[in-house]
Amino acid sequence: MKQPALGLTATAIIIAISLGFISLFDFEMFSGWVSFCLISFIPMEIVVGVAWGTNYPGFAASRNQPLKGLLLVLCTLVVGFIVGAACHAVVGQQISPPTPMLMMFMIASVVIMFWMAIMFGGWPFTSLIKNPVASGLVMLVACYVVNYLLFRVFFDYAFMQGAPVYVAAQDPHGMFNANSALVFYVTAIGILFLLLHFDLWPFTTSPGLMKQPILGIVWTILALALGGLAFYLGVNVAGMDPMAFLITVPIPFIFGTILVLNMLHNSVFAKFTQPLKGVLNTVLAAVVGSALAWIYGALAPTVTGNLTKGPPGNDYERWLASALLAVTFPFLIFYAEFFKMWPLHKQR
Numbered sequence: 182m183k184q185p186a187l188g189l190t191a192t193a194i195i196i197a198i199s200l201g202f203i204s205l206f207d208f209e210m211f212s213g214w215v216s217f218c219l220i221s222f223i224p225m226e227i228v229v230g231v232a233w234g235t236n237y238p239g240f241a242a243s244r245n246q247p248l249k250g251l252l253l254v255l256c257t258l259v260v261g262f263i264v265g266a267a268c269h270a271v272v273g274q275q276i277s278p279p280t281p282m283l284m285m286f287m288i289a290s291v292v293i294m295f296w297m298a299i300m301f302g303g304w305p306f307t308s309l310i311k312n313p314v315a316s317g318l319v320m321l322v323a324c325y326v327v328n329y330l331l332f333r334v335f336f337d338y339a340f341m342q343g344a345p346v347y348v349a350a351q352d353p354h355g356m357f358n359a360n361s362a363l364v365f366y367v368t369a370i371g372i373l374f375l376l377l378h379f380d381l382w383p384f385t386t387s388p389g390l391m392k393q394p395i396l397g398i399v400w401t402i403l404a405l406a407l408g409g410l411a412f413y414l415g416v417n418v419a420g421m422d423p424m425a426f427l428i429t430v431p432i433p434f435i436f437g438t439i440l441v442l443n444m445l446h447n448s449v450f451a452k453f454t455q456p457l458k459g460v461l462n463t464v465l466a467a468v469v470g471s472a473l474a475w476i477y478g479a480l481a482p483t484v485t486g487n488l489t490k491g492p493p494g495n496d497y498e499r500w501l502a503s504a505l506l507a508v509t510f511p512f513l514i515f516y517a518e519f520f521k522m523w524p525l526h527k528q529r
Contacts, residue, residue, distance in 0.1 A: 218262075260321070285363050298320065365408065424492075438470070443513065
């Protein structure tokens with residue numbers, strides 16, 4: 182099977198599996214322990230898929246499919262379980278079910294890992310540590326350390342005081358409303374995916390910019406600037422609730438990007454050159470992502486039940502965000518990168 186039929190078929194299969202998986206749980210369980218466990222392994226999934234290119238660890242990468250994919254998934258889940266348990270003990274203080282503070286900390290860790298693995302290409306870990314497995318694991322640890330420090334600085338949960346889910350000891354009392362901080366995080370990382378549509382154009386026009394850490398620094402500044410502008414226009418100017426903005430703008434775009442670049446292998450507009458190719462890819466990702474977000478939302482009552490939109494609980498918004506990026510996103514990456522779409526596309 183060739184593209185785009187390959188990507189479309191694989192996407193349809195994974196979406197069906199994802200929705201079936203979500204339907205096994207009620208909202209409380211899905212938005213709590215299930216989402217927490219799934220998010221726990223995504224940073225390690227990024228290490229295996231991006232930093233290691235699914236070429237490590239050797240005992241798994243040397244196998245043929247589907248054993249290779251199964252072993253890589255198993256490694257990811259094992260490390261994710263260890264990381265999740267550590268975060269639940271240190272940040273979550275072993276409170277069950279996971280609190281909103283812990284959930285936001287875990288989501289933020291995914292953003293930080295994208296930043297380290299893609300924007301900085303694993304620098305400085307790949308420069309200091311020549312063994313790819315060791316550098317990847319050290320980067321994973323550094324991701325959670327950096328995330329914890331930033332979490333303490335930026336996240337504030339004063340708006341939750343008085344709510345049953347508020348845990349005073351877990352509140353960092355940072356600089357910004359925690360919902361706004363998290364939405365800004367995700368919006369800024371959306372600019373990372375935007376540049377991928379353009380194959381890093383216009384950075385590629387300057388060889389000096391394509392070296393680390395210069396590339397990572399410039400890319401980060403651009404992401405913060407454009408992400409901040411998008412957040413300001415959506416939340417401050419248009420007056421959208423931050424969580425509503427999250428599931429309307431950055432999350433559908435990121436989800437659509439995964440489909441266009443990973444599932445369709447960037448094949449739809451492959452014959453075009455940059456920057457036109459990037460513009461077309463961006464529009465396609467936004468349209469496809471928004472359409473699928475709408476479909477998921479329409480299916481929510483059937484899959485999980487009726488959910489309340491908007492503050493204070495934002496149940497619908499949290500469900501949609503988790504359904505797209507905590508379940509379907511990692512499932513898509515597992516299939517596209519770890520299994521290389523076996524058996525639809527047979528290769529090692």
